[in-house]
Amino acid sequence: MYHQNLEEFPENFLWGSASAAYQIEGAFDEDGKGPSVWDTFSKIPGKTFENTNGDIAIDHYHRYKEDVRLMAEMGLKAYRFSVAWSRIIPDGEGEINEKGLSFYENLVDELLLYGIEPVLTLYHWDMPQALQDKYNGWESREVIGSFKKYCKALFERLGNKVKYWVTFNEQNVFTAMGYRWETHPPNVSDVKRMFEANHVVNLANAEVINLFHEMVPEGLIGPSFGYGPMYPATSNPADILAAENGNDFNNSWWLDIYCKGRYPVFTLKQLKKNGIAPTILPDDEELLVSAKPDFLGINFYHGGTVQENKLEKPIENQHKDRAFSATDPYLMQPKEEQSQSPEIPMFHSVSNPYLEKTNWGWEIDPVGFRVALREVYARYDLPIFVTENGLGAIDELTESGTIEDDYRIDYLNAHILEMKKAITDGVEMIGYCSWSFTDLLSWLNGYKKRYGFVYVDRTEQDVKDLQRIPKKSYYWYKNIIETNGENITNKIEVQK
Numbered sequence: 001m002y003h004q005n006l007e008e009f010p011e012n013f014l015w016g017s018a019s020a021a022y023q024i025e026g027a028f029d030e031d032g033k034g035p036s037v038w039d040t041f042s043k044i045p046g047k048t049f050e051n052t053n054g055d056i057a058i059d060h061y062h063r064y065k066e067d068v069r070l071m072a073e074m075g076l077k078a079y080r081f082s083v084a085w086s087r088i089i090p091d092g093e094g095e096i097n098e099k100g101l102s103f104y105e106n107l108v109d110e111l112l113l114y115g116i117e118p119v120l121t122l123y124h125w126d127m128p129q130a131l132q133d134k135y136n137g138w139e140s141r142e143v144i145g146s147f148k149k150y151c152k153a154l155f156e157r158l159g160n161k162v163k164y165w166v167t168f169n170e171q172n173v174f175t176a177m178g179y180r181w182e183t184h185p186p187n188v189s190d191v192k193r194m195f196e197a198n199h200v201v202n203l204a205n206a207e208v209i210n211l212f213h214e215m216v217p218e219g220l221i222g223p224s225f226g227y228g229p230m231y232p233a234t235s236n237p238a239d240i241l242a243a244e245n246g247n248d249f250n251n252s253w254w255l256d257i258y259c260k261g262r263y264p265v266f267t268l269k270q271l272k273k274n275g276i277a278p279t280i281l282p283d284d285e286e287l288l289v290s291a292k293p294d295f296l297g298i299n300f301y302h303g304g305t306v307q308e309n310k311l312e313k314p315i316e317n318q319h320k321d322r323a324f325s326a327t328d329p330y331l332m333q334p335k336e337e338q339s340q341s342p343e344i345p346m347f348h349s350v351s352n353p354y355l356e357k358t359n360w361g362w363e364i365d366p367v368g369f370r371v372a373l374r375e376v377y378a379r380y381d382l383p384i385f386v387t388e389n390g391l392g393a394i395d396e397l398t399e400s401g402t403i404e405d406d407y408r409i410d411y412l413n414a415h416i417l418e419m420k421k422a423i424t425d426g427v428e429m430i431g432y433c434s435w436s437f438t439d440l441l442s443w444l445n446g447y448k449k450r451y452g453f454v455y456v457d458r459t460e461q462d463v464k465d466l467q468r469i470p471k472k473s474y475y476w477y478k479n480i481i482e483t484n485g486e487n488i489t490n491k492i493e494v495q496k
């Protein structure tokens with residue numbers, strides 16, 4: 001659709017920005033916090049870039065007031081953050097740690113003081129280590145009860161202050177990276193175990209949505225999913241079919257469960273054929289169908305391009321063609337030694353010749369963002385909250401103390417413009433959170449891959465003074481918020 005004039009953003013559109021506990025807080029063992037799987041995993045030599053970890057991160061735990069003040073000065077309307085489960089319940093299921101709860105309550109109060117809408121993520125990948133040890137984490141249904149207890153404590157304490165809640169962040173990413181690619185905790189490489197753990201997370205998601213609706217009837221809750229559209233490599237109908245398979249396998253596998261309570265038929269059949277489908281018990285379906293999210297959180301970085309693949313195993317040179325980043329969670333490739341690669345007969349990923357890439361090899365695809373928003377809205381008919389979108393780049397602090405991140409402004413401008421088109425098309429949207437507000441720890445790429453509007457002065461090994469310095473993009477976004485996005489056009493003017 002081509003629009004001569006774009007509609008304005010809705011009046012109460014939530015212009016926001018986001019973060020996650022492990023990536024910013026630090027204070028990893030303070031005030032009674034128990035260890036999480038990320039505290040353990042990041043200490044395994046060679047697992048993260050230059051062995052970086054979040055022990056100190058950007059010390060948000062002690063500097064949250066300063067960070068919130070910067071948000072307020074920018075005019076931010078919403079701030080998405082996650083709660084560290086092991087701060088609230090150090091061993092995951094026992095005593096509640098009052099100091100942990102108070103930290104988040106103070107953060108929420110501080111946000112509300114400045115009229116910033118808190119958006120609280122319950123799980124952004126940091127399972128308490130004690131539950132991993134005791135039950136094997138998400139591989140056991142025992143953990144569902146523990147997760148409910150933790151969520152209940154937060155609903156009780158913050159249900160009257162926080163309206164927007166996110167259950168799981170990018171379930172597709174943390175299950176694949178953690179149980180298939182050995183690049184996240186619990187460091188497993190087993191496709192069957194991945195699908196089993198993923199099913200348990202689905203049940204936990206459903207239980208917690210139902211609990212929330214009982215306890216916080218005025219609030220809104222939904223999962224945040226890492227969505228990427230699937231493009232066919234050519235107009236060959238066989239490639240179109242491959243793209244449908246890719247979409248089924250990479251997107252509908254999660255979104256259908258969230259919104260319809262059942263797995264997509266073709267992928268489920270394919271997994272059953274390979275003996276790797278999850279164990280679905282008789283009562284599971286009833287639970288999954290009963291839980292309805294109020295909105296869908298969408299994290300958008302990029303999608304993928306696929307072609308037909310009839311082979312049971314990819315041929316040798318197909319692997320060599322692939323120039324994918326080893327840390328791109330959205331486009332990991334089957335390992336040859338991994339016999340159970342269900343997608344091999346369904347589709348084969350290729351590079352897209354029309355798209356440029358970031359320094360980390362992630363495709364830059366603003367139009368794909370519009371495609372994503374339209375696809376998700378058309379299929380699931382729920383309002384969309386963009387809970388992440390942003391550019392990871394190497395930023396330089398100039399001698400005059402500024403950060404001229406025009407490339408980030410270009411990236412965000414292009415994506416927000418496409419979002420405006422999607423709204424004009426008819427997509428119902430709640431808000432948009434960029435990733436991220438401050439610079440933070442990239443799980444596998446250390447502190448060098450920066451996403452923030454606010455520069456944080458530290459390197460992988462040198463914590464320095466963690467000084468916060470607003471970048472050029474900070475002032476640009478401030479203006480976007482002030483004008484409710486009316487200046488989003490093909491022409492960019494930055495006011496500082």
Ligand code: BG6
Pocket residue numbers: 020169170173226299327329388392435441442443444445449
């Ligand atoms: C998303 C995560 O997958 O992508 C964030 O929800 C993450 O936590 C972001 O930081 C960017 O990924 P990366 O690997 O570049 O840090």
